[in-house]
Amino acid sequence: MEETADDALVERAQAGDANAFAELAGRLHERVYHTILGMTRSPEDADDLTQDAFMAAYRSLKSFRRKSSFYTWVHRIAVNLTLNHLKKKDRERGRTPYDDGKAVLDGPGAAASAPGNGETGRELAARLEAAIGQLKPVYKAAFNLVVYEGMSHARAAEVLGCSEKTVSWRMHKARKMLQARLQPYLTEARDAM
Amino acid sequence: MRCDKAERLISDGLDGALGDSRRERLDAHLAACPRCRAYADSLAQMQTAAKSVAPLSPEPERMARSLARLQAGLRGAAAEKTVSVPFARLRWAPAGALAALLVAAAGLYFAFLRPSPTADFVPYFYSYSDSRSGLAIALAEDEALASAFDSAIGEALIENGASAVLAGEPLRADAGRFLDSLTDDEILLLESAIQDGVSL
Ligand SMILES: [Zn+2]
Numbered sequence: 187m188e189e190t191a192d193d194a195l196v197e198r199a200q201a202g203d204a205n206a207f208a209e210l211a212g213r214l215h216e217r218v219y220h221t222i223l224g225m226t227r228s229p230e231d232a233d234d235l236t237q238d239a240f241m242a243a244y245r246s247l248k249s250f251r252r253k254s255s256f257y258t259w260v261h262r263i264a265v266n267l268t269l270n271h272l273k274k275k276d277r278e279r280g281r282t283p284y285d286d287g288k289a290v291l292d293g294p295g296a297a298a299s300a301p302g303n304g305e306t307g308r309e310l311a312a313r314l315e316a317a318i319g320q321l322k323p324v325y326k327a328a329f330n331l332v333v334y335e336g337m338s339h340a341r342a343a344e345v346l347g348c349s350e351k352t353v354s355w356r357m358h359k360a361r362k363m364l365q366a367r368l369q370p371y372l373t374e375a376r377d378a379m
Numbered sequence: 380m381r382c383d384k385a386e387r388l389i390s391d392g393l394d395g396a397l398g399d400s401r402r403e404r405l406d407a408h409l410a411a412c413p414r415c416r417a418y419a420d421s422l423a424q425m426q427t428a429a430k431s432v433a434p435l436s437p438e439p440e441r442m443a444r445s446l447a448r449l450q451a452g453l454r455g456a457a458a459e460k461t462v463s464v465p466f467a468r469l470r471w472a473p474a475g476a477l478a479a480l481l482v483a484a485a486g487l488y489f490a491f492l493r494p495s496p497t498a499d500f501v502p503y504f505y506s507y508s509d510s511r512s513g514l515a516i517a518l519a520e521d522e523a524l525a526s527a528f529d530s531a532i533g534e535a536l537i538e539n540g541a542s543a544v545l546a547g548e549p550l551r552a553d554a555g556r557f558l559d560s561l562t563d564d565e566i567l568l569l570e571s572a573i574q575d576g577v578s579l
Contacts, residue, residue: 204453204457210455311431334429339396372421
């Protein structure tokens with residue numbers, strides 16, 4: 187796709203052509219913004235982190251060795267920055283939101299409907315969203331890239347800078363935690379137990 | 380197949396990451412295990428719920444503002460001409476204390492998952508006040524420093540019994556992740572060790 191067409195621009199940018207980098211940034215801006223927004227759920231944070239990610243990429247262009255596509259590289263810087271931002275935010279809040287799913291999901295509406303009946307898709311989606319918000323950043327990132335952005339494990343591994351096995355493992359752990367939290371709101375399978 | 384293995388395969392299956400043979404083994408387990416069938420069903424419900432949500436889309440105006448701000452930032456950076464990193468470059472001077480610390484820290488690192496060694500080196504641009512930035516940037520900038528750092532990590536990993544896995548594999552790409560695996564206290568120790576043996 188256009189990732190190949192970017193090669194010449196990348197070459198010019200690495201040779202010091204600022205306009206070439208600006209052109210690349212223009213092409214990738216929206217996709218990078220989108221990923222960050224998905225992870226932070228905050229347009230304000232996405233604004234700042236998108237800016238930081240591209241500026242960081244610009245400053246470290248020399249360390250891009252073209253083993254992955256330029257897009258993947260920028261994307262990975264953006265995800266790293268966002269992960270760090272989320273970790274820091276959690277530390278600042280001084281809370282311990284991660285309990286491997288032992289806690290009952292609280293917050294507005296959590297107790298509003300009787301558990302066990304199953305819920306409409308939209309209600310469940312909202313609860314899922316809230317539960318994802320409480321996952322550790324690395325799980326949140328993997329879940330977001332694979333489920334919401336529809337990436338394969340291989341692609342997510344490239345963006346996250348880890349192996350496919352790691353992505354598979356994080357997805358498994360994320361789902362297990364989410365399932366434990368959402369259990370009261372999921373429909374019992376008819377043949378279970 | 381054990382249930383915990385089956386749960387992992389169920390997750391892989393939802394992501395389209397299950398080959399035929401693993402799919403068959405999973406199906407055989409599910410046919411015999413009501414507990415895992417119920418688990419698979421609840422994951423499928425979560426998946427459907429997640430997919431039913433319209434993707435977050437930022438307002439076009441906001442996107443335009445964001446892009447304009449970025450282009451302005453890039454013009455500013457280009458104008459500065461000297462794209463200097465806000466950190467002095469560190470010169471590597473191996474110190475016994477640092478080597479020992481690295482050995483200990485690499486034990487920790489080993490407990491984390493190793494990224495693909497073929498990946499591009501991605502400098503860990505934490506926010507600039509973050510204590511890791513100086514190290515990460517110094518490593519990205521200075522080949523000699525990075526290779527000394529890598530070989531210290533490499534030796535430590537080999538001592539941890541990973542020689543077969545690591546033989547011949549460059550560790551460059553792992554420096555960022557290695558830093559990420561350290562606690563803040565360890566980073567402080569590492570930094571002061573470097574400072575002690577370093578001329579700026
Ligand atoms: Zn089972």
